[in-house]
Amino acid sequence: MLGRAAPRSRRQTRATVLENLLRTGGAFRSAIARETRLTEASVSRILAELRSENLVQETRHPAPYAGGPTSLVTLSNDVAVAGIELSNSRLSFGVGDLGGTLDYVDRMPASPQLDQDEFERLFRTSAAAMQAWTDKRGIAVRQVALSIPGYGREAGNPIYPWDVTRLRDFLGEALPGMPLALTNSVVAQAAFHRYSPSTSYPVAGNHLFLFVGHGVAGVIVNEAASIDAFSAFEIGHMVIERNGLLCRCGHRGCIEAYTSLRAISPIVGLDASEILNRGDSFIDVHGLDSDVRAALRERLVMLGLGLGNALNLHPLSSVVISGWPSLMPEDDRAAIIAGIDESLLGGFDERRLSLSFVAPSIGNDPRAALYYAAYCFVSGGGLDARADAHAALEEIA
Amino acid sequence: MLGRAAPRSRRQTRATVLENLLRTGGAFRSAIARETRLTEASVSRILAELRSENLVQETRHPAPYAGGPTSLVTLSNDVAVAGIELSNSRLSFGVGDLGGTLDYVDRMPASPQLDQDEFERLFRTSAAAMQAWTDKRGIAVRQVALSIPGYGREAGNPIYPWDVTRLRDFLGEALPGMPLALTNSVVAQAAFHRYSPSTSYPVAGNHLFLFVGHGVAGVIVNEAASIDAFSAFEIGHMVIERNGLLCRCGHRGCIEAYTSLRAISPIVGLDASEILNRGDSFIDVHGLDSDVRAALRERLVMLGLGLGNALNLHPLSSVVISGWPSLMPEDDRAAIIAGIDESLLGGFDERRLSLSFVAPSIGNDPRAALYYAAYCFVSGGGLDARADAHAALEEIA
DNA sequence: CGTTATATTTACACTGTGTAATTACTGTGC
DNA sequence: GCACAGTAATTACACAGTGTAAATATAACG
Known part of the structure; x- marks a missing residue:
């Protein structure tokens, strides 16, 4: 009569745990177990796995009471993600970690009437600069997110009326080897509010x-x-x-x-x-x-x-x-x-x-996209995007 | 790289297979496997289980070609479900099988202004008649569905402005031991169109x-x-x-x-x-x-x-x-x-x-509710409603 | 430094599935 | 009527993911 929950794939479980850490900004194992509906045993196993992949860190912490929890689990700040935001006034690139820290920012003015050619030129320049920066430091960007106002509308984007297929092809080529998520600016904003520790939502x-x-x-x-x-x-x-x-x-x-x-x-x-x-x-x-x-x-x-x-x-x-x-x-x-x-x-x-x-989050660009990238990274279980075909199948089922 | 689908609980798998049979009205194993995204091996296991519980039947069938499929799998017509429909002109009770065959029908005139007291009186009488009928034949009703116009609105039912808690309590008492699903008439209609082999949807x-x-x-x-x-x-x-x-x-x-x-x-x-x-x-x-x-x-x-x-x-x-x-x-x-x-x-x-x-399905009452009951039965995996607490937990997870 | 209380890990069992080998079945050709 | 071909259906085995419960680790407190 006891409820055995619906089974999850390892990817799902990893995603659940990682997302919990992203949202809470770090937690003790008991809290993770409670919120993810896993047993402590499972949490232990998953965390061991994630730790071995350097996706999470455990910082020793004095126990608050006898026998209390000792290690606070947080997302590793070695994992680099990138956020790119196109707004009505500029195109901003940022590289940071899963905690939302921006280590690199580059903002370029962009016209609200930006056409697709201009966009590509602008983007290519900034993307190259970002890549030079990451290459110099030996940073591997695990996930990139680009947010665009009006993106995702079936009947086309009324703000930037571009060809979406061309856009995707261009981005795939301009950001080689980096898993990319494209989204609407509002979705990125929501991610910002959900995951940023600074906003009191x-x-x-x-x-x-x-x-x-x-x-x-x-x-x-x-x-x-x-x-x-x-x-x-x-x-x-x-x-x-x-x-x-x-x-x-x-x-x-x-x-x-x-x-x-x-x-x-x-x-x-x-x-x-x-x-x-x-x-x-x-x-x-x-x-x-x-x-x-x-x-x-x-x-x-x-x-x-x-x-x-x-x-x-x-x-x-x-x-x-x-x-x-x-x-x-x-x-x-x-x-x-x-x-x-x-x-x-x-x-x-x-x-x-x-x-x-x-309040609208002005001047924070490209933080929202960065948080969205973090979200995408964790909800994929922190697995290589190469396995994404696999993931896609799972999601469909 | 091959996609291992997200794992399912046995209940879910059973539900998937049963629902497929309900929708198709019967199928060969290969079709079931394809449509449910299971391997033939899994289908075989699930069907063996369902057959042992008398939920499905296999009718021998001449193979259409050498080595062709030999047994057509259909839902057992031993499983009895009941549908009850309240419409603006009558209250109808029906008992039938998962194929939609109505073996018992009882229709009573009901005023559109029916108040809750009158409803309970009317319902109790008809429910008793239905139960007498099933008892006489030793039929165990596995699932009952009652459809009511306007039901399910958060802000109360504008057509029958009744107390929902009282309604649920009453029904639980008036239909002892039978798992009951309450739904909106439109949902039942949709189930009718989806599952009735007679409507060309x-x-x-x-x-x-x-x-x-x-x-x-x-x-x-x-x-x-x-x-x-x-x-x-x-x-x-x-x-x-x-x-x-x-x-x-x-x-x-x-x-x-x-x-x-x-x-x-x-x-x-x-x-x-x-x-x-x-x-x-x-x-x-x-x-x-x-x-x-x-x-x-x-x-x-x-x-x-x-x-x-x-x-x-x-x-x-x-x-x-x-x-x-x-x-x-x-x-x-x-x-x-x-x-x-x-x-x-x-x-x-x-x-x-x-x-x-x-076309609106007039005069078919209580067929729609009957199909909805069938749907409820199969989507619960055909398991006893006693395990519903369990199921509920799963659904939440 | 042991005791106590809890955290964390680990061994084992169980569920659900897929793969691949095995067995069953049916029509065809002789 | 019987072997054969071709596919269906079953089954043995392996593996993933998880929970339970026992074992082990850790820190505060006296």
Whole structure:
């Protein structure tokens, strides 16, 4: 009658343990065993294996009480990963360890209208510089992640309308021998918030991470899962007002057409290029007069309306919002709740839905991509990417 | 380099094999092995086990070619399951086998306004009759499924606003010793379409099954999965028109407020009670004059709009619609496509999204619940429900 | 320096599977 | 009717991954 859990492959188990270490930043074995639903014996075996591969370290620690745990397990900081972020204003490369320490950073200005040729030129130069740096130190980069705004949309990327096949081919060639993960910037942001020890993330448990910036994009963060913890959630182009404002996607009435930075720029009286220059923090909250705030509140109601609709389809008990809405005064942010109340079944109820805000992480690039790379590395079990074909088969099954 | 698939528990493997048999209606071992991604050796072992428990049968079959397969494996028709359906007009009980054969049917009229007390009285009587029938024949019902319209909504059931805890307690007592699954009617319908050999279901692969009747509800049918193949998809209360028509959920502008039977009743000129009497087939298509049809088309556009929104959040490449829209002429149904085109990113494209229609399954009650019971039975591996605690643990892990 | 309490490792057993050898079965040709 | 060919079905064996429980290590405390 006792529950023998569903068996896992070694790769999965390794991934679970490694992800736990990445998320907690280090733990004693008992905590690992508890959180990964493994026995201490299994943890012991897995850790012995990981240690022999130099993926984890154990730092001796005075026991807090008689017979207490003695060694704190942490991810090895010998493992190098790289993060690359393309944002609307620059292309940044970074190399660091699994703890999020950046040992190398290189940032280049990049136009929001970057075309694919220019991108390749820019990328190739920076990639070569990074590789020179790693080669000099004899560092082997185990995983690279590149995050791009708008990436992953089936109907093409509305921000950088590039050919994805060409992009992949180019990257494979420009970063030879390094396993590469391509992802949406929002996913990387979510990874940043989840794994960075510096951000005090307001929720535990599954939630929706919503970013409202040049686009409006979401990620469902599945806290329970160590693999496939992030799944993109295309909410920005939900039509909430039939025959409403024209959106860049060609439709009318999308959430993005009401709440993106571009959409609110006329309200705050800045033109699009100015906004792009200032980045996500373009709102000077204190300088807004009351009718501007009222107009922005109206837009936040729209956001809430769409959010409520989304939560009807995909129930989650907490939502974390980042981007310009998180810079607004609390009174104004309440407009989002009003919108949710109009669409979420049963209305907004703080006992059933927690809504919180985190500041957009400006100037941290390419930290988010670095964390995402770390996530990719650990969720592959820390095994060589050559075995990825193998892994892919497993995931499918 | 060869991919060893993620290991499965015996329960999972059994479930996979049994579900395959349920879906195909019987297969040769080679096909089972292929579709379940097991080796023939494993299939052999599992089938030996299942046969010893009388869950499967092998019927000898002349080999189609020299050395060809000789025994066709089918689910045993000794396994009894029961389906109970509450619809807006009646409560039906049925007992049958895993092949969908109904050996016992009992249907009682039930008011759409049935309150919980009346329901319990009605249910108890019918349950006793069913049990008398099974007892007389010495039949042990291995799984019961009860489907209720509107069931499973977090914010309570808008159709039968009952106390769910009380309902569960009551059912546990009224059906002693029988494992019970409670589900939404739409989920049962989806199971019916998936498993009934009589319905020619227009799609293969993951899809959304959408039913538009008294409510508007969807199910995501995950064809690849043998367990958790159905997940409810609450689409009816997506707000598509701010400050639009009042919905019974209290909000304004929900899809349901535009497209449910009750919502279109003024258009077709029938009052609500008349509609309830006629059931889902209330539309006499040939008798509709052109302005009524135009008005209904407008409602179908709304439905499509919401559907496109939903598909942005949850990409699927095919949708099957049942309910009154499937009774409309093809020209009118195209309005749904027009609506989708307004909201689905990239617009409607028949190469990326297939839309099809199936007639609502009227008068088949309680077949849908019976198939759902069969599904529940097999996805539990055909093991005694006593081991369910065990199973639950596994599922969580 | 032993005692105590707990952490960590290890030996062994058990489940679930795949591989490959073995056995069973069926139609064909003589 | 019977050997043969060709494939199906079973089985013996090996191996991965894990849990249980016994054995061993470690640190605080007296």
